[in-house]
Amino acid sequence: MELTLSPTEIEELRKLQRNLQGRSDYARVTCILMLSMGNTPIFVADCLGIDISTVYRYRSLYLEGGLDKLLENRYRGYQGLLNIFQIESLKQELRTHLYTDAKQVSQWVKDTFEVTYTPQGMADLLNRIGFSYKKTTEVPCEADPLKQKLFAEALSKILQEKEEGDVVYFADGVHPTHNSRSTYAWIEKGKEFQQPTVSGRDRVNINGLLNAYDVTDVIALDCECVNAESTKELYELALKKHPNAKNIYIISDNALYYHNKELQNRVEDNRIKQIFLPPYSPNLNLIERLWKFLRKKVINTGFYRNKTEFRDAIRNFFDNIYTYKKELESLLTLNFRLINSQTISF
Template identity: 90%
Template sequence: MLSMGNTPIFVADCLGIDISTIYCYRSLYLEGGLDKLLENRYRGYQGLLNIFQIESLKQELRTHLYTDAKQVSQWVKDTFEVTYTPQGMADLLNRIGFSYKKTTEVPCEADPLKQKLFVEALSKILQEKEEGDVVYFAGGVHPTHNSRSTYAWIEKGKEFQQPTVSGRDRLNINGLLNAYDVTDVIALDCECVNAESTKELYELALKKHPNAKNIYIISDNARYYHNKELQNWVEDNRIKQIFLASILSKPQFNRALVEILRKKGNQYGFLSEQDRIPRCYKEFL
């Protein structure tokens, strides 16, 4: 545009940029042509590690456990002779896709092959089940009878005291969770999770699904599930008991339910009488 006789002010107004920028671009062009004008001199910070070192760090973190950023910084220093502060390393780890979280517990004796065979057998059973059949996961939970400290909006410099009890007493909840509808929960508040309460729980399932030809119940290998009287009763009813292979862990919904109950219980504040606890939990269940 300048070569066409236009003034720098006119060009700046047309392009919406400062007039000094026009003079700067003109000088660069006269100095080295288009190559000089288009030269990228503003490159972002690439970090202290190159892409190959980053990949090596990722592989190290995938195969070894580091519990804090300081340990990772030490490994990087020993391996690449590059120094990071713990905070700098934490920023790097977040940037490359890692977060600080708890490890996942798995049974140390787990056998992948046996797990695969069990899952295949279970899948076949579920695929061949008749229309209208119901599938439940069974499990017992034992939340502690106590309030827990939690986060809330509290005046700065002040404390909001929350009374607690000894926490020695526990609730006993025997339950079933529908494998295809997680909103379908059958829960039984009982004195003890045993064969007797399990039979009572199964009876609730039979009553809830009178038209189901079969009710499949998948459980772990707790002793009360193998009770002879319970198994004899199961054989005479529409219940089809399926036991998890011994190398498989318990269904994780047990832990999730306990955590939900704890959070729900905190909303009620301090509950000193044990018989009040089941009532507030039943409102949730």
């Protein structure tokens, strides 16, 4: 059985053979190499411990589509084609430059290291080395990395020096809209999972506080409007809930109602200590993660015929927040990523 290969093809197979030694695809590659050296199919089968029909099948696959067909694209995702230094270079490239598809990454690898990957093989490799295909994160261009860093340092000092029994809340308002949305879920291939929708635009306004050290301590005020008046009521609820706390720290953004003169006068006259986040810094507000969790569990995955059902579902979420304690404890940690990608922990 004659099988003639070019020196380039032989070198590619040799390189792949070394990388695959001890793996299931090793026999496939070695089979082709042995045939190219003039060995008979019977001899190849005996040496590799495979059936002679398998030798013929490997040969046919290779002649039909080369390595891609022989290995069914599996070898292209094998990390061994790149050494550890090349892998690290690839990681750094992906951390600093945006590639929107695997084909672009494959081209960069080919241009840089002279190693060829199919797009599917590259996608497999990227998954193996810790990358996934997902949406980019929107970051306000007005955010100031230095201000965020200084705030983090100041907050760290406050948290370290707070007295026993002091409470730390993160504050924010959220405005869920009664309007069903499509979401990501595990759905059978080739099938649709239809979700009823409504065309309503009614909103539920929630003014909320989240305890930085107790994920089940959430004060959610269902109000007509998130403003200075409802915020004042929210603060009163916090004072009532923690009568023995010497200080109640409330960390919020710079919405105008937090700076309301009457509210500030009220804050100055009691145990509440208001701390303002730097401008455009939702990434530093822990309660933003709770709102995202609310959308995932209630807003985007359920169908509510009318606004009353919608509001009841949201209220039920907060009334039974303890049922999500385990999930929230892993989500609502005091770990934050600054705009400059630096991670801080309190």
